[in-house]
Amino acid sequence: MASELKGRTALVTGAGKRIGREISLALAGEGVNVIVHYSRSLKEAEELKDEVAAKGVKSWLVKADFDKKEYEGLVERAAAATGGIDILVNNASIFPMSRLDGITLEGLFSNLRVNAWAPFELTRDLRKLMKKGRVVNLIDSRTQGYDWSHVEYILSKHLLAELTKMMAIEYAPDVVVNGVNPGLILPPPGKDMDYLEKMDSTVPRKRHGNPKDISDAVLYLLKSDFLIGEVINVDGGRHLMEYDRGPHPD
Numbered sequence: 001m002a003s004e005l006k007g008r009t010a011l012v013t014g015a016g017k018r019i020g021r022e023i024s025l026a027l028a029g030e031g032v033n034v035i036v037h038y039s040r041s042l043k044e045a046e047e048l049k050d051e052v053a054a055k056g057v058k059s060w061l062v063k064a065d066f067d068k069k070e071y072e073g074l075v076e077r078a079a080a081a082t083g084g085i086d087i088l089v090n091n092a093s094i095f096p097m098s099r100l101d102g103i104t105l106e107g108l109f110s111n112l113r114v115n116a117w118a119p120f121e122l123t124r125d126l127r128k129l130m131k132k133g134r135v136v137n138l139i140d141s142r143t144q145g146y147d148w149s150h151v152e153y154i155l156s157k158h159l160l161a162e163l164t165k166m167m168a169i170e171y172a173p174d175v176v177v178n179g180v181n182p183g184l185i186l187p188p189p190g191k192d193m194d195y196l197e198k199m200d201s202t203v204p205r206k207r208h209g210n211p212k213d214i215s216d217a218v219l220y221l222l223k224s225d226f227l228i229g230e231v232i233n234v235d236g237g238r239h240l241m242e243y244d245r246g247p248h249p250d
């Protein structure tokens, strides 16, 4: 049985741009009120807030820099301002380059804090405060292998993948936790589409995806009444190529 999303309220982290923006608009299209979280992208977040509201639902802005631990109290703050949160989409992330030989404990901590700890703490707080809800974590299909160019990042996403399963068990059935593993969707900030197109041939589907592929999967998980701890690979089959733990650059 599909759950009705209309009238619920969602907190989407890192919502102002790119995939987070697409997810926010898709939720609004389903009649969901959206709390637009941002850290630096105030202008984009304000524009998104207006676009969400134009779809006939409520919209609010919340600012928090997870690197400064501002995830602490965020759920409480957002719920107080909006009357409650039913859905949490943990989308915010950092994606710095790092090779194994160059990683540092500080760099690892920073990735862990934003990419794994913040989603965990927000989910834990949602459960404490709201007692029930639905959560989707944006992970990465390369957690089935390695990303040798973003080692600190991929280690943090491996942790998020494990936390997703552990929270799914521990918090069920009241808080339902699932995940999406995006593959090649958008080039990292600062790179153009050539970056993705060069890699298209490595994907069984022979092309990259788009943000709507991700928002479709998020909606599917949120509407399902029986999926728990499920992580959907939305990657054109790329995860199937990770059986050897990803091509080593050397």
Ligand SMILES: NC(=O)c1ccc[n+]([C@@H]2O[C@H](COP(=O)([O-])OP(=O)(O)OC[C@H]3O[C@@H](n4cnc5c(N)ncnc54)[C@H](OP(=O)(O)O)[C@@H]3O)[C@@H](O)[C@H]2O)c1
Residues within 6 Å of the ligand: 013, 014, 015, 016, 017, 018, 019, 020, 037, 038, 039, 040, 041, 042, 064, 065, 066, 067, 068, 090, 091, 092, 093, 094, 095, 114, 138, 139, 140, 141, 181, 182, 183, 184, 185, 186, 187, 188, 189
């Ligand atoms: N793009 C892809 O092809 C791809 C592939 C695999 C996995 N994913 C995953 O899918 C999700 C969305 O991807 P994306 O490429 O759209 O993400 P993104 O553009 O790299 O980042 C999303 C948002 O995260 C927020 N963020 C960054 N640092 C933050 C901090 N310290 N505190 C709070 N928020 C912070 C930023 O918000 P502000 O702009 O407001 O600062 C940013 O706009 C991510 O979890 C990503 O790891 C994406």
